[in-house]
Amino acid sequence: MAHKSRDQNIFRGVATVPKIVDHDERRLELVDATWRIIARQGLEGATMREIAMEAGFANGALKPYFPTKDTLLEFAFSHVFNRTNQRIAEVTEGKSGLAALRAFCLEVLPLDEERINEARIVIPFWQRAVNDAQKAGVHQRSMDEWLAAIRRCLQEARDSGDVTAAVDNHVLAGQLLNMLLGAQIEAALAPEGRTDFGHAAQLEGYLALLGKIPGGK
The missing domain is CATH 1.10.10.60 (Homeodomain-like)
Structure with a gap:
């Protein structure tokens, strides 16, 4: 992946899960x-x-x-998280604010079979993490990084006047992350072959509630 400047890559610092080498x-x-x-x-x-x-x-x-199978599952979750963050870094390069936020969300949402399969890895990991402090910690660190990235996007959009919602950025970020995770659950539990859940349209509806959307889609 090409090197990105600190100004260009708003997701710097994301993916503290150890990199695949x-x-x-x-x-x-x-x-x-x-x-x-x-x-x-x-x-x-x-x-x-x-x-x-x-x-x-x-x-x-x-x-x-x-x-053990548990160590394999933990590595698989880390791999999913790293792969998703690599895609996010690529699609958000040179973007900021709502444009970057939209691109971020579209890489997390289960919009195709590959991302649905990723959700099928994540959900069993969550199940194990309920009673495993180490796995719960891996998950929490991952979500904290995503929340921080979402908040940066929202603040950039607020600074530019594209977000006018009176709701605090921390609340908005939590709502959006919960929507993304809920979409993964819906897709993972759906009948095989189904990929159209309306998630992209739901994302656009959410962004529209925040205020002005620059340039439409």
Whole structure:
């Protein structure tokens, strides 16, 4: 990814989850295999044996990379978060305010099969995080970063006069993040093959409530 200046990339500081590096290639193969199985069979179907077979590994070959299914699921969540943030950084380069906020949200919303599959990884992770403080911490740090990015966009839009809503930016950011997460749940639980939930239109409706939208869509 091209280097971005501090002024251009409003999402600087996002993605404190450790970055994927070249020597993690085999781990990524396992994560991709996990994605495919969870998308087809759900979390319970994603046994270590099934994941190994899907990735073309011998059954015992997973342990040096992921000793347990939980460690694999945590890495998979981190991978989803990093991938989403990479897309966000690309689509928001050179944008600010509501334009950047819209681009951010469109990369999180489950608008196609790839992003729906990402939601199918995230939701089992949430389920495990309910009773696992470490996973809950990973999730909370991720959401705190997104909230900070959303608030920056809102403040930029307020400074430019494009947001005129009397509601505080912290409240608006929380509302929007909850909408994004709710959309992921809806898409992950929908019948296979369904991708049109009206989420893009709902986003536009939300942005319209904030005030003037520069240049329309």
